[in-house]
Amino acid sequence: MIRVSALLACLALAPLAGAVDSGQRFEDPVEQSRYERVIRDLRCLVCRSESIADSNAPLAADLRREVETLMRAGRSDEEIYAFMTERYGDFILLQPPVAPRTWLLWAAPVLFLAGGLAVVLVVVRRRARAAKANPAALDEEPDRP
Amino acid sequence: MKLPLRFLVPALAFAVLVGFFVVGLKRDPGEIPSPLIGKPAPAFALESLGDPARVVGPTDFAGRPWLLNVWATWCGGCRQEHDALLAIAERNRVPIMGLNWRDDRALALRWLAELGNPYDSVAYDPEGRTAIDWGVYGAPETFLIDGSGRVVKKHIGPISLDVWDREFLPLLGTAEVGP
Numbered sequence: 258m259i260r261v262s263a264l265l266a267c268l269a270l271a272p273l274a275g276a277v278d279s280g281q282r283f284e285d286p287v288e289q290s291r292y293e294r295v296i297r298d299l300r301c302l303v304c305r306s307e308s309i310a311d312s313n314a315p316l317a318a319d320l321r322r323e324v325e326t327l328m329r330a331g332r333s334d335e336e337i338y339a340f341m342t343e344r345y346g347d348f349i350l351l352q353p354p355v356a357p358r359t360w361l362l363w364a365a366p367v368l369f370l371a372g373g374l375a376v377v378l379v380v381v382r383r384r385a386r387a388a389k390a391n392p393a394a395l396d397e398e399p400d401r402p
Numbered sequence: 403m404k405l406p407l408r409f410l411v412p413a414l415a416f417a418v419l420v421g422f423f424v425v426g427l428k429r430d431p432g433e434i435p436s437p438l439i440g441k442p443a444p445a446f447a448l449e450s451l452g453d454p455a456r457v458v459g460p461t462d463f464a465g466r467p468w469l470l471n472v473w474a475t476w477c478g479g480c481r482q483e484h485d486a487l488l489a490i491a492e493r494n495r496v497p498i499m500g501l502n503w504r505d506d507r508a509l510a511l512r513w514l515a516e517l518g519n520p521y522d523s524v525a526y527d528p529e530g531r532t533a534i535d536w537g538v539y540g541a542p543e544t545f546l547i548d549g550s551g552r553v554v555k556k557h558i559g560p561i562s563l564d565v566w567d568r569e570f571l572p573l574l575g576t577a578e579v580g581p
Contacts, residue, residue: 302434302539315504316539319530344537346437379407 282325292328295337296321300351308351436537436556443470443547444535451502451510451524458499458523460551467574469498470545471521471561472533474505475513477541483560484517490566491520495574496546500524503533503541546570 283289293310299320301312309317309324320341327337341349353359438444443460450456460468471487473480491498500521502510507526514524527533536545546555554573557565 316530319504319534323531323534343437344534345539346434346537348434376411 283328288328291334292324295324295328295334298338298351299324299341300349302345302349433558434539436553438537438545438553439556441553442551443545443553444532446525446527446532446535448525448527448532451500451507451514451526454526458525460547462499462523463497463547464551465549467496467546467548469496469570470501470536470547471498472501472503472536472538472541472543472545474503474541475509476505479560480542481517483542483562484520486560486562486566487520488518489563490561495571497522501532501536501538502526502528503538504528504530546573548573 281289282292296310297308299309301307301309301314301317301320303314303316304312307317309320323340324337327340332340338350347354353362355363445460447457447459447461450458469490487498498521500523502524505526505528507528510524510526514521525532530538536543540558542560544557544561545553548554555570557569
């Protein structure tokens, strides 16, 4: 149990270890945490599956500097995300926006869950009906993987 | 004959999955579509690579179609496409502006002296500020801007004469003339 919790703790800390940009950019801790949150939401376009907070790529460094500049100019989070998507498209957002063309994407987990539930429901009902019709058969049915 | 549901449902799901894969296979994940297409070219006024006193930018080509090629001496693909760029410049259909991205001026000038210069002018962007405005994420990238100042095409990766003829020339039409 201790081993498991130690492993879980390490895994939980792993994203922190990956952060490349750990430097303090803002005196104000609120602004600093806002900065850290925004750069974690933006994709590094060179490395694809990393945020610009985690990436060493020169472009990621440029984009971090850009986020800092925009924040110092008093832009809101939304304005910074809009600035980025106007230039790089929605792909730069690690979390895709909810729009008609992404509805299927966002609905997919719910749809899969509903599909699974429907299958379970059908199977359970069929078994219940079979058991009622022939209770003895239930015990004879071999276990199947 | 009626197919049992336990056969039909997985078969249908599989077909849908295959459909997604077929579409996915035909797409190049390396290419991120540019939101700039159809929009006015982002403005900039940068130092000329060869002459720091001179300012170059999109306004230099007002009313004419032109090409913006993002390059750097550290970029292997740029070396690869260089001969094609020289050939395109020789055909003289559109002026070509270079955007020298995150590079060293001396190295960039030596590169042009050694390999030949396909550019009518080169904007020097050592900090990559202008590159961000153009949504550049990897050199080389080539943009075509039409006479009304709109971005009409972005090519990601090394350009070739084949790509030029097939994807760029048709957009230029017949009425456009080079410089």
